[in-house]
Amino acid sequence: MPSPGLAAVCSLRLHPRKPAVRQHLEATTPMPIMPCSDELMGQAESLVRSVFRGMTPIERFSFIAIRHPNSMAGRLLMFLAGVKDKVAFDVYVDEANQVLGTTGLYRYNRDADEAVWVAWFCVAPKARGRDVGQALMDHTVARARKAGFHRIRLYTSTDPNEAAAQRLYEKNGFKEIGRKKGLFVTTIFREKTL
Ligand SMILES: CC(C)(COP(=O)(O)OP(=O)(O)OC[C@H]1O[C@@H](n2cnc3c(N)ncnc32)[C@H](O)[C@@H]1OP(=O)(O)O)[C@@H](O)C(=O)NCCC(=O)NCCS
Numbered sequence: 001m002p003s004p005g006l007a008a009v010c011s012l013r014l015h016p017r018k019p020a021v022r023q024h025l026e027a028t029t030p031m032p033i034m035p036c037s038d039e040l041m042g043q044a045e046s047l048v049r050s051v052f053r054g055m056t057p058i059e060r061f062s063f064i065a066i067r068h069p070n071s072m073a074g075r076l077l078m079f080l081a082g083v084k085d086k087v088a089f090d091v092y093v094d095e096a097n098q099v100l101g102t103t104g105l106y107r108y109n110r111d112a113d114e115a116v117w118v119a120w121f122c123v124a125p126k127a128r129g130r131d132v133g134q135a136l137m138d139h140t141v142a143r144a145r146k147a148g149f150h151r152i153r154l155y156t157s158t159d160p161n162e163a164a165a166q167r168l169y170e171k172n173g174f175k176e177i178g179r180k181k182g183l184f185v186t187t188i189f190r191e192k193t194l
Pocket of ligand 1: 051121122123124127128129130131132133134135155156157161162163164165166167168171
């Protein structure tokens with residue numbers, strides 16, 4: 001975890017478009033993406049709730065399952081959502097231990113042997129446009145690959161809030177594999193072969 005002493009170095013991260021600086025940072029600073037600790041879970045949940053305003057009721061309660069996957073409530077929620085298990089839930093933190101982004105991996109019962117799914121992939125509005133999302137994406141894909149999966153899937157939507165994500169997903173090889181029309185937005189399913 002970056003310490004306050006690294007603040008000066010970490011603040012260079014705010015100029016990510018300079019490749020030399022980026023390379024230097026990668027070589028000298030610890031990766032600020034880590035499994036979400038109990039202490040950071042509240043911040044992570046607040047960020048996700050503020051970014052994804054149109055959550056379904058089950059999505060709204062999903063943090064109970066993320067926090068306590070083996071509890072009665074956690075298992076009930078996963079059962080209702082058709083989720084087999086949580087594989088990971090990680091956060092990107094800055095030098096002041098503020099959560100700037102989140103990403104997760106989980107499996108559905110229906111395709112558990114085939115693919116892992118991305119969960120709650122987002123970056124705080126104040127931190128956008130500085131490669132945090134790309135770093136989280138690289139991390140998520142690498143984690144899925146390391147866990148032995150051959151496919152990674154996700155769902156997103158035509159909500160204007162998620163428009164930037166479409167470009168990021170396309171750029172990272174997540175091909176559209178289906179759409180489902182909803183009342184207000186259309187859900188878009190994407191997949192990447194690992
Ligand atoms: C999508 C999101 C995670 C991107 O985070 P970010 O830290 O701003 O992204 P980065 O700075 O790493 O940019 C990575 C790529 O994303 C795309 N991107 C980022 N912001 C964009 C924007 N405003 N418009 C279009 N594309 C954008 C680009 O392809 C960019 O790469 P490029 O600059 O080389 O073209 C962020 O906008 C977000 O949290 N959006 C709301 C939540 C969401 O939609 N989550 C996914 C849906 S399930």
